[in-house]
Amino acid sequence: MIHSLFLINHSGDIFLEKHWKSVIGRSVCDYFFEAKEKAVQPENVPPVLQTPHHYLISVYRDKLFFLSVVQTEVPPLFVIEFLHRVADTVQDYFGECSEGVIKDNVVTVYELLEEMLDNGFPLATESNVLKEMIRPPTILRSVVNTLTGGSNVGDTLPTGQLSSIPWRRAGVKYTNNEAYFDVIEEIDAILDKSGTTVFAEIQGVIEACVRLTGMPDLTLSFMNPRLLDDMSFHPCVRFKRWESERILSFIPPDGNFTLMTYHVSSQNVVALPVYVKQNISFLETGSCGRLDITIGPKQTMGKTVEGLTVTVHMPKTVLSANLTATQGNYTYNLATKVLVWDIGKLNPQKLPNLRGSLSLQAGAPRPEENPALDITLKIQQLAISGLKVSRLDMYGEKYKPFKGVKYLTKAGKFQVRT
């Protein structure tokens, strides 16, 4: 299936290659570079490319291209999903996925790739299984290894691969047993000029961090499971049980994982936490424009809106911005033409406002479209859909774990058209 993998950095250098079948020369990447040239922006490179003898499927993540070469028919999503899994694994092992990190740990990455695919077919992609075979580096271990000449390859063999619970490694032991769940909801919305909602929906995800000894069997139930409309689960979740009882029952993997993602049913009206009053205009003459943005709280359920930022992708002709913000700072990047206004906490008494003038390139025609505003925000301890975890129970083990659930609402793709 997957023949070869090339890792390519932003500027087009191949800094790692791995072949699972016979070796394919680097020149195959030239087709990709050609497409990359043409696309200008790296995001615009088509994920699937055809060359005379091969097919190139690539993903772009964290400023890196993961380019795989395939020779025969294969579901493209299969490859794409796998490539993202590779990036996830690197992230999981080293804390970030960047060229520097991969180059520093090239042998570990290579060993990981070796285990993840056999003859181009995924073999072990579960983080728990991989970590048993190839231990992630820690400072302590790297010190010990340099002193003793030890290795970071596990000397015990992974049992997880054999059991029907491949996602959990065996023999887990902790002195503090804890299970934390973060319910994170993102609001995706498009508001039009007048502030009416064109489209709004809530997507949620439950991230878990479970450090429990032995083989715990957990159940998690909600106060209002009916809110959930469509979801996807980590393989550990017993689907039958969810279908019949609306209870999440699972033997968790060890460590951090995404338990489920969900979509809140569209019947419910989405509460938008903020409103935006804006006025951006470009004058017909004099090559300048005015900008005036005010943000106020709307339905915040009594919580504070934090981490508020507004990002504006200005038209290419805007040369500079001379603005004053009543709260927070703004920056205008001349190269990328992106205006970022970092507001911080939203104070309902004194609404933050950004106003001033924009100067345009002399002689250039007036931009036709006003730029859209992208908003980010955070609200702690609130799931905007109203979803609540009612209880978490553990079976199969005798100790009492420490349990915790945290809620967070964020703006996802929240766009205001102007």
Added chain:
Amino acid sequence: MKVDEHQLCWYFYPTCFFPSELYISQCELYNDDMNEDLKEMLESNKESLKLEAMKRVVGLIAKGKNASELFPAVVKNVANKNIELKKLVYVYLVRYAEEQQDLALLSISTFQRALKDPNQFIRASALRVLSSIRVPIIVPIMMLAIKESAADMSPYVRKTSAHAIQKLYSLDPDQKEQLIEVIEKLLKDKSTLVAGSVVMAFEEVCPDRIDLIHKNYRKLCNLLVDVEEWGQVVIISMLTRYARTQFISPWKEGAMFDENNEKAFYDSESEEKKDQMEAKTYIMDPDHRLLLRNTKPLLQSRNTAVVMSVAQLYWHLAPKHEVTIVTKSLVRLLRSHREVQYIVLQNIATMSIQRKGMFEPFMKSFYVRSTDSTHIKTLKLEILTNLANEANISTILREFQTYVKSQDKAFAAATIQAIGRCATNISEVTDTCLNGLVLLLSNRDETVVAESVVVIKKLLQTQPTQHSEIIKHMAKLFDNITVPMARASILWLMGEYCERVPKIAPDVLRKMAKTFTAEEDIVKLQIVNLAAKLYLTNSKQTKLLTQYILNLGKYDQNYDIRDRTRFIRQLIVPSEKSGALNKYARRILLAPKPAPVLESAFKDRDRYQLGTLSHSLNTKASGYQELSDWPAVAPDQSVRNVEVIEPVKEWAPLVGKAKQRKSDEKFYSDEEEEKEEEGSDSSGSEDSSSSSSSSGEALCLFVCLKVYVFCLVTFILFRVTTPSFGPVKTYELLHHMTGKGLSAKYHFPRQPCLYQPSMVAVQVVLTNSSDHSLEEIHIGDRNPASLNLHCFNTIERLEPEASVTVSMGIDFSDSTQAANFQLCTKDDQFSVSIQPAVGELFMPITMTEQDFSKEQGKLLGMNETSETIAMATANTSSQAISKQVLSVANVGVVSSTQNDIHRFAGRTVSSGALVLVSLEMKESSSALLTINTEKSVMASMLLRDLKQALAQA
């Protein structure tokens, strides 16, 4: 060693030694030296140095540098004890063996030895590397290794052998026939671990041998949920192809008409309704239904590829009205990474052409954001256009208005195209669209104007009569438009409809005559065209102009234009040479032309299976397997029938999986099926009684005392009963073929175990069907080693044809995990396993109705599992219910005063947890089945078993 350290430093700072201007020439030198260096390190006898060297070598390989020179030095380390070093050597070997075939052969014997290692991981990794070495000379060795590993008792090794099949096939396609035999064997494997890999091998080696799938079809369907995610994708796409050859189309006219019935059948999941459907024209094959039913839960997978493959399966196989269930999941995928969105949108685009209704409710999910990348935007636009209908067109057009203003001009142009398509498809809005497009003509951006002109041209062609105003307007704008395509389009319109704008057209031609030489080629062609048409309709005004233009064209640099000019001149200007064509010039040039059809770029993409690479590229990728049409007549269904009790696979003589599965529906792979060896001992519950196998008299005494007290307590509280009635099912433990004459069968006598109360009693019937007597039959090693098992006494001698019944006790620790142990004779050992049905892990107790209710009250909430189940009509009498329940589980009947409630009580054998089953009859042969126990896993398994038993007559 000191020297080595020194050289190491030297390697790190090579440039210090060279003046920088010499660097280039030194570089090669340094490369050689470095290799020398690494060679020395590899040949040293210090492990850490070797490892360091290997790490650097792998670093070189990763960077794509050549390290083949080191082959001899590296290959020596292939048998090293250090696991990491060994792994790195394997990496190297696989990379360079092809180039250094002779040297690579040195390593083969190491792998051959490792293939016999008692550790399954070592066997597997040896096979993995051996099969990855692409050296043709070892093909026979590989073949042998694959054949042996395919019969290995470890499913992990068998999985590896499935991978090896593909490697060998690509190395030497001549081995195909032999490999197919191995695939056939492996397809019969029941392990979820193997299934995905062997199907992958099947797809690569012999995708056309559909006949190999028949017998395994149902098993694959049932295993599917528990196969790892990558395997699921492969199996689903293979089964899609299979189903298209084996079942008849569910899309026939009759299918729509029994829609409701179909739904009911699906919901109740029972087979009874089949009879009712007999009368209808189309009956879905139960196997077809099985596939649809078992893939549905996978729509909830976190793996986008799995979701997509289920979606395409439903698209290609499900009755039309059921396809809609995939919509939500596909829309969900749009939240994923950009690349995933791209593929999913492509597929939705194809689907939305045929089935608007599927995605219409989710229209807003396809609204474009300014931050989307261009190809995502274009695809969303495509889908929105496909979804447009009379009802939603105004919303869509409003949305399009925003897009037209986009700063991304390519996207704005695509939007205009989309508006054009909406206008032609929905006649109500044609005028609105046209007016909107005319407004765009005064847009400042050229691309937008050009695109509008082109689209207007196409629209006007469809209904030219009313629109002379628009043509006039365009003529006015003509001077300001510079995009050649747009200018050409306007000129063509003028010419085509010159009779509607009789005054303007000649004037435009006059202007064009002035600028002819400066125009682009496509514009010039259209000028010639316009001139010709005007000459025919209005020769008085334009004769001279036309002559002039034709003369200009005659001497143009472009041969196309010279060509066209010559042709037009002959056609329109009458002369003695021009023949018969002249008469028809008008009919040729001004013939009514059919309007162009504006249609989706995804229109005929549905010839490719959805979700495939071919579909994504819109060309046939190599290795693409065509999806066949439904057969007109269903092929024989019985080919998929398999005997209920599968004989022990003769090719895997040591795999004693002679357990019988009562239900095929699985719950987490039905609890650790694969733990045949080295399975982690995960579920060992720490009951006091289970530790009694340890030695020490005092402890023994203590345990005995405890057991006694425990028994006493249970006796006082609820008397443990032996069932008055218990159907006995016999399971095969060891087939006489595999056991070299020794055969063993076992059943659960449902009596309290004599040896320890936490054990389940098992009776084993040993038969000697060989022609010689067997000696010293006893139980050998067990797995997991901590398995608490009471063995029977060694049977000294078993004569031919004689049989003997022995009893054993096994502590299953309240889990259905199989107990694996070895049955030994004097000369042989056979691995066997006993997997209990969940119902056998209970012992019955009697209690009063009051006690029952009281205990039930304590076990609510999480400890209660209940479900409304369907009852077979034959099972409604209380006697029948008792019979069915007792056949499934070893529980006791609680006498009841209410007629419609049946109660049963038991305890789990190992931990003594109460298990209360109550069945409340409802009207119309359904009942509420409730199980109260702390052991929720057992409860849900028991519920499933009971549900099945009660649904059967």
